[in-house]
Amino acid sequence: MxxxxxxxxxxxxxxxAIAILTMPIWLSPIGAAYPDLLQRFAxxxxxxxxxxxxxxxxxxxxxGHAAFLGVxxxxxxxxxxxxxxxxxxxxxxGVITSGLFxxxxxxxxxxxxxxxxxxxxxxxxxxxxxxxxxxLTPITNGETGLQLAQEDPRVFDNLFGGAMExxxxxxxxxxxxxxxxxxxxxxxxxxxxxIGFYISMRITRSPFGMMLKAVKSNQxxxxxxxxxxxxxxxxxxxxxxxxxGLAGSLLAVTDPLAGAxxxxxxASGEVVLMTILGxxxxxxxxxxxxxxxxxxxxxxxxxxxxALHEIFSFLPDVLQDGVVAVVGLFVGExxxxxxGALFVIVVVFLPGGIMEGISRLSRIFSQxxxxxxxxxxxxQPGE
Amino acid sequence: xxxxxxxxxxxxxxxxxxLNNVQLNVEExxxxxxxxxxxxxxSTFLNCLVGRLTPDTGSVTFNGGxxxxxxxxxxxxxxxxxxxxxxxxxxxxxxxxNVIIPTFATRDGAFTxxxxxxxxxxxxxxxxxxxxxxxxxxxxxxxxIAGSLSRGxxxxxxxxxxxxxxxxxxxxxxxxxxxxRADTNNTIDLLKRIGKRGITKIIIExxxxxxxxxxxxxxxxxxGTVIAEGLPEDIKGDPRVQEAYLGGAHL
Numbered sequence: 001m002x003x004x005x006x007x008x009x010x011x012x013x014x015x016x017a018i019a020i021l022t023m024p025i026w027l028s029p030i031g032a033a034y035p036d037l038l039q040r041f042a043x044x045x046x047x048x049x050x051x052x053x054x055x056x057x058x059x060x061x062x063x064g065h066a067a068f069l070g071v072x073x074x075x076x077x078x079x080x081x082x083x084x085x086x087x088x089x090x091x092x093x094g095v096i097t098s099g100l101f102x103x104x105x106x107x108x109x110x111x112x113x114x115x116x117x118x119x120x121x122x123x124x125x126x127x128x129x130x131x132x133x134x135x136l137t138p139i140t141n142g143e144t145g146l147q148l149a150q151e152d153p154r155v156f157d158n159l160f161g162g163a164m165e166x167x168x169x170x171x172x173x174x175x176x177x178x179x180x181x182x183x184x185x186x187x188x189x190x191x192x193x194x195i196g197f198y199i200s201m202r203i204t205r206s207p208f209g210m211m212l213k214a215v216k217s218n219q220x221x222x223x224x225x226x227x228x229x230x231x232x233x234x235x236x237x238x239x240x241x242x243x244x245g246l247a248g249s250l251l252a253v254t255d256p257l258a259g260a261x262x263x264x265x266x267a268s269g270e271v272v273l274m275t276i277l278g279x280x281x282x283x284x285x286x287x288x289x290x291x292x293x294x295x296x297x298x299x300x301x302x303x304x305x306x307a308l309h310e311i312f313s314f315l316p317d318v319l320q321d322g323v324v325a326v327v328g329l330f331v332g333e334x335x336x337x338x339x340g341a342l343f344v345i346v347v348v349f350l351p352g353g354i355m356e357g358i359s360r361l362s363r364i365f366s367q368x369x370x371x372x373x374x375x376x377x378x379x380q381p382g383e
Numbered sequence: 384x385x386x387x388x389x390x391x392x393x394x395x396x397x398x399x400x401x402l403n404n405v406q407l408n409v410e411e412x413x414x415x416x417x418x419x420x421x422x423x424x425x426s427t428f429l430n431c432l433v434g435r436l437t438p439d440t441g442s443v444t445f446n447g448g449x450x451x452x453x454x455x456x457x458x459x460x461x462x463x464x465x466x467x468x469x470x471x472x473x474x475x476x477x478x479x480x481n482v483i484i485p486t487f488a489t490r491d492g493a494f495t496x497x498x499x500x501x502x503x504x505x506x507x508x509x510x511x512x513x514x515x516x517x518x519x520x521x522x523x524x525x526x527x528i529a530g531s532l533s534r535g536x537x538x539x540x541x542x543x544x545x546x547x548x549x550x551x552x553x554x555x556x557x558x559x560x561x562x563x564r565a566d567t568n569n570t571i572d573l574l575k576r577i578g579k580r581g582i583t584k585i586i587i588e589x590x591x592x593x594x595x596x597x598x599x600x601x602x603x604x605x606x607g608t609v610i611a612e613g614l615p616e617d618i619k620g621d622p623r624v625q626e627a628y629l630g631g632a633h634l
Binding site (some may be wrong): 004170202203206208209210213214217218224226227228229231232235 | 421455456457459460464465467471472473474475483484485487488489491492493494495496497498499501502503504505510535544548583618
């Protein structure tokens with residue numbers, strides 16, 4: 001069992017950073033090493049890490065986190081339109097705006113706990129979604145989605161690079177001139193995810209994080225212990241909303257447009273699935289969960305019957321048709337079926353998510369190696 | 384002038400007068416027991432002291448300040464700790480964390496955004512918490528998950544969580560309810576030991592054995608009011624008390 005000493009945390013951090021930055025290498029055998037998907041891994045990883053800070057530590061299940069994702073995206077696109085194509089103000093404003101939204105939504109929703117809290121956050125997210133389609137069309141550009149245009153002001157760009165020729169099309173998003181698409185875009189997102197992971201680790205290990213776990217464990221005892229639970233939960237909610245805003249603005253950085261569907265409840269549900277699949281309350285779990293879901297979404301949905309026939313070509317024709325017919329249900333348009341089955345299996349057999357599976361395996365492994373029964377009563381989710 | 388003064392407290396729920404002009408004066412450093420038959424209003428009274436309920440009328444003064452209209456965490460920060468009838472602990476945290484949390488609460492106040500330091504590297508807090516666990520005899524189990532403890536151990540842990548805060552007043556709501564004889568005696572010993580620290584205690588209790596081995600003053604409640612008050616040996620023989628206990632039972 002790994003205990004959370006500063007040294008182990010440092011090792012974990014180094015391991016995590018290396019694993020993320022080398023993803024283009026070790027993910028290529030399973031066909032996942034193309035920049036678009038890698039960017040998604042990193043972005044949704046950030047989203048899930050932040051979500052887990054709220055859900056994993058305090059136990060408050062927000063069903064409206066996609067609202068912050070959307071707010072982050074819209075803000076980033078507006079920053080591209082009005083200020084500059086540089087990603088720094090876009091990300092900065094994305095995080096700040098979604099943080100402000102989180103203060104308002106959190107302040108109201110956190111008056112209730114349990115299912116009522118979830119419903120309140122869901123209501124706010126659906127409200128944002130519908131407003132983005134209707135009343136707020138001047139800001140969100142409704143169904144078309146908010147896009148960049150040639151005639152956008154881009155005040156700062158025009159101020160400093162005023163000599164830029166017109167008629168060359170919309171300039172790309174950039175970080176000090178480096179174009180933020182493809183691999184540079186991935187590395188930008190990956191570095192931010194590593195920073196986000198580090199911050200979430202610090203929070204989890206801090207007295208503040210301990211108080212958040214206390215909120216989950218027993219709020220009654222907490223208030224009779226002289227602790228005010230409200231500011232703790234609100235702080236967790238806002239931090240988590242800011243992570244979502246960061247993820248949202250990165251979606252806009254890698255692909256500068258924002259649509260309201262980003263705020264729909266299915267997007268909120270997705271991050272819940274990611275967190276539970278990976279392991280609620282663990283550090284690594286949400287990242288793994290996000291990776292698995294995005295992988296399934298992109299890879300499994302790309303399989304079609306022809307590809308399957310090729311895979312099973314070693315079988316006799318009759319058998320081949322049967323197998324393809326069955327397996328075909330689980331890929332292509334049916335990839336949700338695979339995901340659903342995987343989710344059911346994980347929740348039933350590994351309530352602690354994939355991380356519990358990993359820590360069980362490592363326990364079996366280390367027991368075999370040590371051969372001596374160690375008395376360990378404290379079960380901690382592996383990290 | 385006592386550390387806790389309760390004057391004319393009334394509380395009714397609909398038509399039921401749960402508390403009727405309750406008066407109580409608790410001396411600093413004393414162990415004050417409140418006894419009475421079921422439904423006498425003991426728990427309602429205790430809830431009025433810790434901010435869970437607000438009395439309709441009357442005053443509750445603790446250490447010179449009013450306890451009315453402030454929240455439970457503010458009451459705790461003022462120096463009142465409470466042990467519940469069923470132990471309220473952080474069931475899925477380790478014993479050590481259970482005691483570290485109140486230690487932080489006392490040192491750093493009701494809210495601190497202390498998100499960058501490591502909780503386990505805070506020597507001062509950690510040592511204090513470990514000392515406390517040693518005092519109540521749970522140090523060997525400090526890495527256990529609190530929810531896995533026996534009821535007696537949970538009670539000890541809850542006491543440790545309250546004591547580590549160094550409260551001025553400790554409220555104990557039936558600290559031995561549902562315990563075996565052995566656990567009860569252990570708890571009595573523990574309470575006697577911590578009695579030496581001079582913490583003022585209010586104990587609500589059914590078990591006369593517990594009351595007479597701990598308390599140095601006893602108030603008897605019946606039908607929402609204090610009907611008798613005095614030294615334990617005087618209360619034992621008081622006919623009003625026997626009347627309240629036996630007469631109310633319709634044997």
